[in-house]
Amino acid sequence: MSGAAENWREKELSLREVVAAHPQISPFVIIKIDVQRRGVVFSQAAKDAADPARFAVTMRGIYEEKEDNIPNSLLLNDGTSIVCEPMDPDISVCPRGREPYLVEVRAGRTILTDLDQEVAEVEYWPKPRYFDCRTGSGKPMWQIVNARPQRLGIAMYQFCDFWRDAAQGCKFCAIAATFQKNKKDMLLSEDDVLETLAEALKQPGRLRMIQLCCGSMLGGRNLLDDEVDMYVSLLTRMNALFNTKKVLTQLIATAYTEKQLRRLYDGTILSSYTADVEVLNEKIFNWLCPGKAARIGYQGWKERLFKAVEIFGDNHVNTGIVSGVEFAGPAGFTSEEQALESTLREAEDFLSHGVGVAQTIWQTRANTALRRQLPPSLEYLTRLAGGLDNLQRKYNVNTFFDDYRTCGNHPNTDLSRI
Amino acid sequence: MGIRLSEDLRTALRDPASLKVIAGVNRAGEPHVVFKEAISMDSEGRNLQCLELLETSQTNRNLTHSLWFQRKIAVNVLHPKGRSWQIKGLPVKVHISGPLFEEQYIAVRNRLGPEADLSAVWIIEPLEEKEQTYLVRLREERLHYPLVGHLDRFTRAFQC
Numbered sequence: 025m026s027g028a029a030e031n032w033r034e035k036e037l038s039l040r041e042v043v044a045a046h047p048q049i050s051p052f053v054i055i056k057i058d059v060q061r062r063g064v065v066f067s068q069a070a071k072d073a074a075d076p077a078r079f080a081v082t083m084r085g086i087y088e089e090k091e092d093n094i095p096n097s098l099l100l101n102d103g104t105s106i107v108c109e110p111m112d113p114d115i116s117v118c119p120r121g122r123e124p125y126l127v128e129v130r131a132g133r134t135i136l137t138d139l140d141q142e143v144a145e146v147e148y149w150p151k152p153r154y155f156d157c158r159t160g161s162g163k164p165m166w167q168i169v170n171a172r173p174q175r176l177g178i179a180m181y182q183f184c185d186f187w188r189d190a191a192q193g194c195k196f197c198a199i200a201a202t203f204q205k206n207k208k209d210m211l212l213s214e215d216d217v218l219e220t221l222a223e224a225l226k227q228p229g230r231l232r233m234i235q236l237c238c239g240s241m242l243g244g245r246n247l248l249d250d251e252v253d254m255y256v257s258l259l260t261r262m263n264a265l266f267n268t269k270k271v272l273t274q275l276i277a278t279a280y281t282e283k284q285l286r287r288l289y290d291g292t293i294l295s296s297y298t299a300d301v302e303v304l305n306e307k308i309f310n311w312l313c314p315g316k317a318a319r320i321g322y323q324g325w326k327e328r329l330f331k332a333v334e335i336f337g338d339n340h341v342n343t344g345i346v347s348g349v350e351f352a353g354p355a356g357f358t359s360e361e362q363a364l365e366s367t368l369r370e371a372e373d374f375l376s377h378g379v380g381v382a383q384t385i386w387q388t389r390a391n392t393a394l395r396r397q398l399p400p401s402l403e404y405l406t407r408l409a410g411g412l413d414n415l416q417r418k419y420n421v422n423t424f425f426d427d428y429r430t431c432g433n434h435p436n437t438d439l440s441r442i
Numbered sequence: 443m444g445i446r447l448s449e450d451l452r453t454a455l456r457d458p459a460s461l462k463v464i465a466g467v468n469r470a471g472e473p474h475v476v477f478k479e480a481i482s483m484d485s486e487g488r489n490l491q492c493l494e495l496l497e498t499s500q501t502n503r504n505l506t507h508s509l510w511f512q513r514k515i516a517v518n519v520l521h522p523k524g525r526s527w528q529i530k531g532l533p534v535k536v537h538i539s540g541p542l543f544e545e546q547y548i549a550v551r552n553r554l555g556p557e558a559d560l561s562a563v564w565i566i567e568p569l570e571e572k573e574q575t576y577l578v579r580l581r582e583e584r585l586h587y588p589l590v591g592h593l594d595r596f597t598r599a600f601q602c
Binding site (some may be wrong): 047050099138193230442 | 468469502504507509510511534535537538539540541543544547548551555560562579583602
């Protein structure tokens with residue numbers, strides 16, 4: 025497979041070496057980090073094992089859309105999800121700069137392998153029953169609401185207004201490219217969403233959390249009022265599905281003003297709020313996220329998150345980071361030691377104000393501006409996960425709404441299980 | 443390498459009147475032991491299956507810790523007729539979703555009522571089995587350490 029960085033295995037610690045160097049960090053989480061960093065492909069037998077009647081093989085999200093027989097993602101034996109975007113094994117180039125892992129079937133077991141060695145046993149995400157249903161308007165429900173093993177995801181607005189202005193979108197983000205490629209409706213129908221939710225909730229024991237996450241919608245009387253209106257409307261109608269005032273829900277959205285946050289918290293079932301700052305460094309943020317920087321600014325983003333803790337309460341607010349993107353050139357770090365020290369220092373400021381930090385792994389998607397760049401080492405990303413977990417414990421911040429099963433995409437919150 | 447549990451122990455595990463406890467340690471090494479009614483054999487009859495009802499319980503944390511770092515846990519089963527066994531094992535898998543989880547979720551709620559929830563179905567591979575019934579352990583000690591004990595037990599007066 026061409027496109028891999030030259031001799032990359034000789035320049036960095038292997039998975040086995042990183043696990044041995046960090047005996048206090050879950051090896052399952054380290055595997056997850058590396059699979060996300062390098063990507064994963066499936067052998068023909070592994071694809072054949074993905075019975076579409078039992079496993080989720082279709083998805084419509086804002087970052088990816090697929091309808092094939094390749095499993096959406098993986099589960100490890102400890103319940104750790106590996107949220108991955110399976111790559112076609114026929115590709116002749118290596119899109120993430122390092123050879124991906126391979127899922128194979130050996131002796132009836134589905135396993136993750138690297139260099140022909142077994143790394144871990146895996147299973148595929150189970151398919152929820154509603155995936156086979158259609159809305160009254162005739163749309164497949166899997167296209168309306170996506171699903172992880174224990175969570176539903178709703179992306180009402182399938183685009184992001186930061187991409188309407190040239191070079192204002194976040195450089196690592198694939199929303200615009202995914203939207204353009206798939207020719208889908210820009211805005212979901214509330215009726216379709218509510219009908220799908222009602223159907224999904226009929227399956228006992230299947231779901232623990234509902235997440236709402238989509239691109240920014242900048243319009244309105246005040247900046248982002250249209251986006252807030254959209255969510256208030258949907259969440260208000262969702263109230264009819266439940267018998268409690270609040271439900272474990274997470275809104276991942278743009279950083280709102282106090283007035284906008286109060287509308288959402290006081291008037292709806294929403295219980296948790298996330299505004300992704302993406303990178304814990306103001307200078308790199310300004311370069312990576314020019315739209316966010318121009319409209320709200322790094323310091324403004326932080327202040328809005330700190331205010332959100334006052335409104336939503338402790339353990340109900342966090343921010344997502346695309347860990348590794350702090351190395352994206354030309355603005356990023358060149359030293360892993362400096363990046364780690366700087367990132368953890370800034371993370372401590374968020375956590376000391378009660379804002380959790382949710383680490384995702386930078387995946388250099390082929391349809392993004394940073395596709396040719398190389399993410400950092402596994403050792404760095406593992407140390408960052410451990411450092412964030414330590415800080416989260418130090419400040420007693422527990423974002424249970426964004427953990428291994430209510431999300432499954434954050435190595436550092438996986439570590440809070442013990 | 444897992445072992446096959448004895449038939450007597452398997453029978454005790456199937457008896458709803460048996461008491462079962464599970465013990466583990468947290469990441470600081472602190473022990474934690476609780477009664478756990480819902481320990482049984484799994485559907486294949488090889489491993490233990492343990493239902494954890496509470497997501498935030500210390501048992502859930504400790505079992506995760508054991509699975510991550512290959513640390514053994516202990517289970518004790520006390521049959522109402524007085525025999526008891528200790529099992530040492532390793533958690534090898536946890537079901538938090540999927541068909542088995544949903545089946546057990548429904549069963550738990552049918553048994554315990556609408557307030558009940560299910561966090562996880564743990565699968566524990568047994569590695570060691572030892573009967574801990576007092577008379578069995580006493581015979582074992584007498585056999586291997588015949589001179590160990592208080593001397594008054596060995597006096598002529600005692601033997602009379």
